[in-house]
Amino acid sequence: MGTARVRIYEDLRTVQRRVGVVQALVALVLAGLLVYFWHLQVIRGKYFRDLAENNRIRALPIPAPRGPLFDRKGRILAENRSSFNVVVTSERKDGLGGALERLSRLISFDPAEVRERLNNTQGPRFRTVVVKADASDEDVATIEARRLEEPEASVDVVPLRSYPLGVGLAHSLGYVGEISDRQLESGAFEKLEAGSIVGQAGVELQYNRELMGRDGLRRIVVNSRGVEVTEAERKAPLDGPPATLTIDLDLQAAVVEAMAGKSGSVVAIDPNSGEILAYLSTPAFDPNAFSSGIKASEWAELLKDPEKPLMNRPIQGGYAPGSTFKLVDALAALQERVITPQTKFNCPGYLSVYNTVIRCHKESGHGTVDMTQAIALSCNVYFYNVGIRLEIERLSRYAHMLGFAQPTGVDLPHELPGLFQDPEWKMRTQQARWFPAETVSVAIGQAMSVTPIQLLRVAAVVANGGKLVTPHFMKAVGGRPVDFPAPKDLGFRPEVIAAVREAMLSVVSEGTGMRAKLEGIQVAGKTGSAQVVTHARLETNKHAREYQPHGWFVCFAPAENPKVAMVVMVEHGTAGGTSAAPVGGQILSRYFGVRAIGPGMTPPPDNPPVEPSPQPLRAQVAPPSPALAQARPN
Amino acid sequence: MAIDRRLLFNIDWGCLGAALILMGIGVATILSATFAGRNTGLEIKQLYAVALGLAGMLVVVSLDYRRLVDRAPVLYLAAVGVLVYVLAFGPRIAGTRRWFMGPGGFQVQPSEFAKLVAALLVAKLFAEAKKETLGVVDLLVPGAAVALMAVLIAAEPDLGTAFTLVPLFLTVAFLAGLRVRAIVGVFLVMMIVGSLGWMFALKEYQKSRIYTFLDPNLDPRGAGYQKIQSEIAVGSGGMAGKGYKQGTQSQLGYLPARHTDFIFSVLAEENGFVGVVAVLGLYMFILWRAFETAQMARDRVGAFLAAGIAAILSFQVVYNVAMVAGLVPVKGLPLPLMSYGGSSVLSSLFAVGLILNVRMRRFAN
Incomplete structure (x- = not known):
């Protein structure tokens, strides 16, 4: 480019003069603008302020x-x-x-x-x-x-x-x-x-x-x-x-009525799809009070209520499943061929194992029972033996497979996963070794915390032939169906499911769950009690409500073609057979429109079996007895 | 690429400082205009743009402007290419195709940079015409080049930016020795083109803007709305303003584009006439220095480049401020250095950079 060399000879005077003209022009215009702003803001400021005030x-x-x-x-x-x-x-x-x-x-x-x-x-x-x-x-x-x-x-x-x-x-x-x-x-x-x-x-x-x-x-x-x-x-x-x-108002109304005056949970689902038909956590609160902003005093009242009305019990309440866990024992033991439905154990009222004596709830013992009888009568000794033979690893595997210690995925916020104690858990949280005696306690549903909705899924697995469902509330929003994970087949052999179903039928027909019996419709169920204080403590005040165990009842009906699977948990209701099973019976009878014919509902049968309350276990450090470890059923 | 140490002493620190102060005021005003709205955090984005712009400015300053001017034809072709590309393939945003989509959703408004390229090209073309006086004929080549660019930008449509090319062209042509007679002739041609454009090229909404400018009460809810509200905002600011973040007009949210084209309106409302004097004073200082640079320049190219860019900046400042005061029709034209927008910030800083560039190389070497 030539400009660099020519530059020296360029005469820039005209350019500089004309730049001065433009510069002055711009300065003039800007000065003019300033004058106009003075006029607008200072002279007419009041006028515009009024406009701003009045014309918003x-x-x-x-x-x-x-x-x-x-x-x-x-x-x-x-x-x-x-x-x-x-x-x-x-x-x-x-x-x-x-x-x-x-x-x-x-x-x-x-x-x-x-x-x-x-x-x-x-x-x-x-x-x-x-x-x-x-x-x-x-x-x-x-x-x-x-x-x-x-x-x-x-x-x-x-x-x-x-x-x-x-x-x-x-x-x-x-x-x-x-x-x-x-x-x-x-x-x-x-x-x-x-x-x-x-x-x-x-x-x-x-x-x-x-x-x-x-x-x-x-x-x-x-x-x-x-x-x-x-x-x-x-x-x-x-x-x-x-x-x-998915809620069915008819069933919901029956649930509300049956639980009146009680604390606890009821959840009912279609066992094939997981659709929640009824869901109750009680005591509760009036949601209408929140719509227009709840008063601080009412809120404080709810917070400090000892019955915890704000707690969403079916998904947040963690309880020991007690005897209902025997369903898990049975499913695992049958599937693993540890027992057959005909396998018998003798129950003299206690079991001596690992240098300690652990008792059954029936002091005189159940005698020699097979699996169906053991479930129907909720014999602890039978399932101590099953637990010992399964060992903790398999128990833990099946419990997890059946959805314990993990959220069910129900479409509600703030679901809690519960807890299942096994060697891995113990090592992680307490850096301590697992003692075989603890397995015995797991086998009868202690040393774990489950939510009612988790337990309900186990009943549904038996009801639907072995599939784990995702419980859910939503069918469709704006006409568009909402998708949930399909029921997951857990791979149980049909005869395993059939045997557990048989046992659950006998629970209601002649066992601890008789109070849920219906006329013309077969109900399959399992009762349980979740201990809340130690046995010794309970002895100090046998009638204090807060010392009473929680009553469980899980069930499904009609047994041959299940339409509903349900969990009933009555807090401090004492034994599940006397507190939760009648509630279940009442709800199902209303829902199916048939008479409840269980004891106490109609003239009682001769001898309703007493629901066990689990005995406290003192796990003592001791090697398993070799004789017992090698003992084989039958 | 390395800068000669001696050149650093000749950087116009005053001009640079004034630009930084204005950008600071701009960021603060953007915060005030947007903190209560849906879209917050814009002041941070603006700070990023400023940082990027300062880095870019360093590059602009370090290259001798004569070398930049030498490359003007290539840059011009590239700019025209991008403008055509944007027109043809650019995303349609709010009825316009002004944006170039970079990778990662990065948007650039090419017209902001095209006007600087136009300044380089015009400086080159007029400097090469080594005559004492220029006639209308001498305007044909540079005129056509600028007109092509203006038409491409106007078609986006972005009339405001397209218009900035007019003062650029006229100023440099005038400096290059255009006869006064010729200036009158150019003016006449523009009048004719303008009225033809009014009849055939302007869209209905653009015409209605001009109508309602003449009588805003024709449509107080529509096109006249911004003018009325902005005028109220400015006027109600009074001598001392309503206080930072306290402007009723701005905070109630009926000044559209209050953080972009109408940022000066927010400033005038919240800081009053005092704020207006301060900010216009800073602009005056920068523009004065820019024209001074044109007078000091060692050669015609430098003088034309500095004056051309000064003309662009002057036009933008004057038009935007006059628009905010309700003196001229509303056009999408950002206030250099202060308005929110990455392209505008970068382009403003490059413009200042080019002026610094000419000034620091004013001594013969």
Whole structure:
């Protein structure tokens, strides 16, 4: 390029002069702009300030109603009703003057609490705050009549979540509430803003995204006091899609009735699909109380209630399965060919093993029993022997295979996995070796913690011929079916399942579960008791309710073609046969429309067997007796 | 590529400092305009863009501007190629095709950089015409080159950026010795082209913008809305402003594009006339230095390049500020250095870099 060399001879004077012209021109224009801004901001500032005050446009969300929830037959479980919120709009923190106090005298609310919420809001000074949610008609009339005197107050119509069944479905449906500051910060709900109503528990939380609609928008022009002058634009909200749940209201009603006054859990599923037909955790709370914001005092009350109404027992309650675990023993032992259904052991009322004597619940002993009898009568000694022969590794493998110590995958939030003690667990948590005597305790359902819904799956495995199901609530959202993992075949031989089914039938027909007997429909079941205090402690106060063991009953019916599998857990109900089995019988009789003919329901049979309560085991360090280890059944 | 040490002493630190202060004010204002909205964290993205821009500026400064100008034809062809590509294949965003999608969803607005390439090319073409005075005929080649680029940008459509090429062209042509008679002639041609464009090329929404500019109350909810609201925002700021993050107009969220094209509106509302004087003063300082650079330049190429870029920046600042005050129709034209947007920040910094470049090499060597 030649420019570099020519440069020296370039005459730049014209260029420089003309640059000066442009430079001056730009400076002039900028100076002119400054003068105009002076005019706009300083001379006419007052005029524009008034315009800004008087001509504000505000965007307000129109809350979208959540999708309604229906049971499997289309009956309403959760809906939205119109409710009125009294709100105040504050333009300045100090701008409300005595308005809050005047209003609080009219419709009774705590002005200090509202003022605090107003002051806590960040950023812009303009904010609408609910002073009274779900206001009564009188409150609404009072406010409307004083629109001129108290222009800051107005009435919003909002959809309010309502649960017609209230307490009965509290733990399955959950409840909704305003998104909390913590949830906003943690980003638990994506793209939602303060003030959004979201599911806070149960199905409402699990399917929050699906059930929420999209809020609409209203652009309103407000004056300097924040009072709406006119509406400039309206975008209608998009309603949340309706959802169909697997719940069967008929069965649910029967469950609620049968559990009245008791604490515990009942879950019933279709054993073939895992669809949850009924689900109860009791005592519970009224989910409707949360919809419009629960009062702090009510919340505190729920939190400190010793009966723990907020706990979702079927998925969060960890209990020892007690004798119901004998189903796992039997399934494992038969499948592993450790025993056959005909294998007999003698029960003299105790078993002497590993240098210690462990007792059966029946002191005189059950005599020589086979597997069916052992399950029907819940003989501990029989299953001590089975456990010793299976050994802990196989017991642990089958327990895990049947879903212990892991969440079932039910579509509810905050499910707990439970716990299963085995050598691996003990080494990991206590850095200690496993003692063979502990296996005996595992065999009768101690040393583990299961949730009712986990135990229910074991009953369903027997009911459906060996498949582990994923219990679930949701059938379809907005007409689109919701998918869950297909039932998983665990590979049990048909004769194994058949033998356990036979044993479970005899539990109800002539064993510990007789109180669940129905007329014309065969029920298969297993009872159990979960000890809550040591035997010695129970002796000190035999009748204290909190010392009583929890009663279990797992069952399915009709036995030949199971339509329902169910778990009943009555906390501190004492033996499962006397506390949980009658509840099961009552529910099933209502559901199938047949008479319950168990003892106590109709004239009692001669000698209803007594449900065992498991004996405390003192695991002592001792090598297994070689003779016993080599003993073979039959 | 290494910079001669002596050149560092000649960098215009004042001009660079003023640019940094403006960008700082811009980031703070972006934060104020967006912190309460849905889309937060933009000020951080802007800081990244500034950092990237400063790095790029270092490269721009280290290359002798004469070598850059020598490459102008190649750069021009590349720019035209990218503009055509964007028009043909670019993603359609809000009814326009302005964006070049880079890998990883990175978006670049090529027109922001095309105008700098145009400045390089115009400087080269006019510097090569070694005449004391220029007639209309001498404008044909550079004029056609600039017009092609302007048409491509206008077709996106991005009328604002396309328009910045006009003051660039006129300024450099004037410096190169265009006769006053010719200037009048060019003006006439532009008037004719403009009215033809009004009749045939402008879309309905663009026409309605100009109509409503003339009478905003024709459509207070639509195209006149921004002008009215921005004017209210600026005016209600008064002498001292409503305070940082306290602008009612901005915070209520009815100033569209308040962190991009209308950032000055937020600044004027929240910081009042005092803030306006400070920021316009800083722009004045930068632009004054830029034209001063053109006068100091060692050669015609340098003078034309500095003055051309100064003209682009001046036009953008003046138009954007006048638009915010409601003096001219609303056009999508960012305020250099302050508006949110990576392409705009980078392009502004490169522009400042080119001016520094000319100034620091003003002594013969």
